[in-house]
Amino acid sequence: MTLEAIRTVDVTTTVIFILSIVMSSLWACFDSYQLRKEGATTADLGGGPIAVLLTCLAVWLVIFPLYLAKRSAFLRSRNLR
Numbered sequence: 001m002t003l004e005a006i007r008t009v010d011v012t013t014t015v016i017f018i019l020s021i022v023m024s025s026l027w028a029c030f031d032s033y034q035l036r037k038e039g040a041t042t043a044d045l046g047g048g049p050i051a052v053l054l055t056c057l058a059v060w061l062v063i064f065p066l067y068l069a070k071r072s073a074f075l076r077s078r079n080l081r
Helices: 003-037 049-058 060-077
Strands: none
Touching: 003 049, 003 060, 049 060
């Protein structure tokens, strides 16, 4: 594999990784907004939609799994899932 091919793979991998973080953060934002319509409070989800988006973007590795856990607990408490 040539050096140029390695650079192309590295750039592609980086772009996919960044897009995954951005898209999952946007999903968490929109999902948080929808769950608030269902009766979720800020405490249930760890913040409002914009707070969820910004914290997911800033520290995705910690916040996104935490959001998923809080979301799951809220859905179980409301028998929505």
